[in-house]
Amino acid sequence: MLNLYDTATRQVREVHLREPGKIGIYLCGPTVYGPPHLGHGRATLVYDILRRYLTYRGIEVRLVSNITDIDDKIIDRAARENRPWTDITHKCESVWFEAMGKIGVQRPTDVPHATEYVVQMVAMVEKLIGRNAAYVTDDGVYLDVSSVPDYGLLAHQSLEEMQSGGGDREVFGAANKRNAADFALWKFSKPGEPSWPSPWGDGRPGWHSECVVMSLELLGEGFDLHCGGADLRFPHHENERAQAVALGKKFAGHWMHNGFVVDLEGEKMSKSLGNVLNLLDLIEQYDPRAYRMLLLQTHYRSPVRVGQDNIDAAVKSIAGLDGFAVRAAELGASASDAEVITKFTTVMDDDLDTPQAIALVFDTVRRANTAMDKGENALAASLASAVFEMCTAMGLELKTSTDVDAEATEMAQQLDAARASKNFSEADRLRGELQSRGYVVETTKDGTRVRRA
RNA sequence: GGCGACGUGGCCGAAUGGCUUAGGCAAGGGCCUGCAAAGCCCUGUAUCCGGGUUCGAUUCCCGGCGUCGCCUCCA
Numbered sequence: 001m002l003n004l005y006d007t008a009t010r011q012v013r014e015v016h017l018r019e020p021g022k023i024g025i026y027l028c029g030p031t032v033y034g035p036p037h038l039g040h041g042r043a044t045l046v047y048d049i050l051r052r053y054l055t056y057r058g059i060e061v062r063l064v065s066n067i068t069d070i071d072d073k074i075i076d077r078a079a080r081e082n083r084p085w086t087d088i089t090h091k092c093e094s095v096w097f098e099a100m101g102k103i104g105v106q107r108p109t110d111v112p113h114a115t116e117y118v119v120q121m122v123a124m125v126e127k128l129i130g131r132n133a134a135y136v137t138d139d140g141v142y143l144d145v146s147s148v149p150d151y152g153l154l155a156h157q158s159l160e161e162m163q164s165g166g167g168d169r170e171v172f173g174a175a176n177k178r179n180a181a182d183f184a185l186w187k188f189s190k191p192g193e194p195s196w197p198s199p200w201g202d203g204r205p206g207w208h209s210e211c212v213v214m215s216l217e218l219l220g221e222g223f224d225l226h227c228g229g230a231d232l233r234f235p236h237h238e239n240e241r242a243q244a245v246a247l248g249k250k251f252a253g254h255w256m257h258n259g260f261v262v263d264l265e266g267e268k269m270s271k272s273l274g275n276v277l278n279l280l281d282l283i284e285q286y287d288p289r290a291y292r293m294l295l296l297q298t299h300y301r302s303p304v305r306v307g308q309d310n311i312d313a314a315v316k317s318i319a320g321l322d323g324f325a326v327r328a329a330e331l332g333a334s335a336s337d338a339e340v341i342t343k344f345t346t347v348m349d350d351d352l353d354t355p356q357a358i359a360l361v362f363d364t365v366r367r368a369n370t371a372m373d374k375g376e377n378a379l380a381a382s383l384a385s386a387v388f389e390m391c392t393a394m395g396l397e398l399k400t401s402t403d404v405d406a407e408a409t410e411m412a413q414q415l416d417a418a419r420a421s422k423n424f425s426e427a428d429r430l431r432g433e434l435q436s437r438g439y440v441v442e443t444t445k446d447g448t449r450v451r452r453a
Numbered sequence: 454g455g456c457g458a459c460g461u462g463g464c465c466g467a468a469u470g471g472c473u474u475a476g477g478c479a480a481g482g483g484c485c486u487g488c489a490a491a492g493c494c495c496u497g498u499a500u501c502c503g504g505g506u507u508c509g510a511u512u513c514c515c516g517g518c519g520u521c522g523c524c525u526c527c528a
Contacts, residue, residue: 030528043528073526155524157456162524181524207526229528236527258528259458266521269528276527297466297477303459303521310465313478320477323491355467359476369492373485424487431489442491449491 002054002349004225005301007233007255008153012351015254017224022060024219025051026252027108028211028228028236031068032092033077036099037276038261038291038306039269043229045292046258046300048105049394050227053348056393064218065108066211067093069115070204075193085194099279103288104395110218114210118196121205121213124247125185125198133246134185136200137176141186145179148242154255155234183239185209208239215240216249226252230301231268233257262303277306290314292396296354317362318396319453323440324365324387325398326451327372334381336389340364344390354394361390402451408434412441412448419443 005012017023027047030040047063054061069089078085097107125141128134133147145151145159152158162181184206189195195202215223228237237255244251260268269276282291291306293314298304340360347356364387371380391398404412411430418427431441434450442449 028528031526037528039528041528046528071526155456157524161455230522231527234523235525260522261528262521268522293477294465299467301458302466305465307465309478313465316479317477320491327491353467355476359467362476366493370494373493419487422487428488435490440490443486443489444491445486 002057003351004254004256005351007257010156013254015225017059018220018222018253021058023054023062023225024223025061025063025225025227026211026215026219026223027063027065027226028232029065029067029108029111030092030096031071031073031207032089032096033071033074034092036096036279037269038279038282039229039231039276040096041099041103041279041282041291042261042295042304043227043258044100044105045103045295045395047227049292049296049354050256050352051106052395053352053393057345062110062219063108064110064112064215066214067096067111067113068207068210069093069113070194071114071207095280099283102283103279103291104397106395112214112218114205114214117210117213117217118205120217121209122186122196122198124209124213124243128185128243128246131246131248135178138188139176140184140188140203140206141200142177142182143185143239143242143246145181145183145242148245150245151181151242152238154238154241181235183208183235185243208236209243211236212240212243212247212251215252216244222250222253224252225254225256227256227258230257230259258300259303262305264305264307266303266305268303282306282311286311287315287318289318289396292394293318293358296358296394296396299355300352321361321365321387321391321396322399323442323451324369324384325400326402326449328368328380328384328387329400331372331377331381331384334378334385336386337364337382340383340386341389344386344393348393357390357394361387364390399452402449404439404450404452408437408439408450412450415441415443415448 002015003012004015015023025047027043030036051061051063067089070085074085074088077088081088100107125134128143129136129141131147132144134141134143152162155162159179159181185208186198186200186203186205188201188203193204195204215226226237233255241251262268290311291314294306294310295304297314343360344357347353347360364383368380368383368387371377371383388398411434415427415430415434418424418430431443434441438453439450440453
């Protein structure tokens with residue numbers, strides 16, 4: 001079964017399923033106030049690969065991924081642009097799912113919105129106050145982190161260590177809080193801001209609360225796996241967990257975090273540094289599969305640099321696979337080579353080792369090509385079938401269709417005829433014409449194969 | 454100041470106490486081809502520096518240098 005690195009225990013260990021054959025996964029989704037960037041793309045692609053692989057392995061996956069549609073940044077932008085805040089959230093959400101569709105990320109099983117769970121969040125905050133884990137100040141309600149004994153489990157630092165550090169950082173809202181690490185569960189609204197009623201005053205929920213309420217409600221206590229980018233480890237995930245612990249509830253059984261996207265200088269792409277690259281631009285300029293390929297070639301926990309050179313290499317490697325797919329499609333159906341598939345599941349089960357898996361794909365492609373060259377079609381077919389199976393399991397779709405119009409097909413036939421009659425100047429002319437129309441022309445002894453570049 | 458990660462061949466990027474030390478992209482040579490393309494075969498200068506443990510370290514330990522992350526909104 002699947003083994004994954006668990007941030008809480010700092011070791012690769014088996015993902016324990018509450019119910020055999022079923023997994024409940026919670027993935028922290030976007031705050032919808034701007035376009036999706038490369039970091040969002042990485043996270044969604046990594047978990048899309050995980051989801052597809054688990055499904056491939058016969059596990060029923062319920063993937064819950066939220067949309068944070070109420071937040072200070074949304075309110076700020078609405079004020080700045082003088083338009084309704086819901087206008088921004090609706091627009092951004094549709095852009096989000098459109099982009100995800102383009103990079104082949106399947107829609108989550110459930111997409112809960114923070115604004116749909118305000119009543120439940122208020123109820124949770126009431127319970128937390130009742131359990132003496134939260135307190136009201138003049139600007140909101142805060143969780144008292146000192147009431148959570150193992151606070152710092154994900155940060156891997158004790159409360160004291162965290163407080164001793166920080167240098168000259170300014171602690172947000174320090175005047176109102178009992179501990180520097182206390183965080184807002186409920187924020188009182190200022191006039192004109194969106195608000196919901198609560199026993200303590202009108203306001204809006206704090207960011208860390210929605211995921212607790214939604215994950216526990218949709219997936220239940222002690223759900224199997226909680227995912228997100230490494231930047232959410234602390235404070236977001238730590239604080240989600242703190243609330244659940246303070247409520248006396250069992251939270252996620254396993255914590256998975258993906259590494260950062262870094263810029264050309266190796267620095268993390270971050271909104272505050274302003275070095276984020278838009279995911280939409282990448283999709284527009286390159287084969288959308290290129291980003292998935294780049295991520296498959298990098299381990300999910302390692303930082304990944306997205307640059308022109310990287311993406312170009314990925315695009316070319318995909319082109320090679322597409323060429324193989326067209327060639328292999330002529331072989332017909334076959335059962336997949338069992339040895340290859342066993343190797344594949346072994347490396348994937350080991351902390352989702354996609355670099356090994358994709359290397360296996362390329363190795364298998366080479367073996368299949370060799371078999372085809374030798375005319376060993378049965379072997380070639382079973383290897384090719386394994387290639388398709390592995391690619392599908394990782395969400396990498398190969399183009400088996402050649403996308404050739406009737407005219408080009410006819411020109412290919414004329415090309416073959418010209419070659420047969422040794423009219424090579426005419427053959428070269430036809431090939432040049434096809435190439436100038438954007439086709440890849442492969443002349444084989446069995447006839448000319450034409451496909452879209 | 455506290456905690457942590459990393460430093461691999463032209464580039465990207467895995468893995469590993471020795472055994473043939475991935476894979477992709479790029480480069481050179483060859484086979485195939487009418488010529489190409491595609492495919493296949495072969496090749497090249499790799500494990501930041503200095504100590505230590507060991508029969509043996511790129512891999513483990515210590516020190517150094519360098520890069521990065523978290524401790525604050527962020528996938």
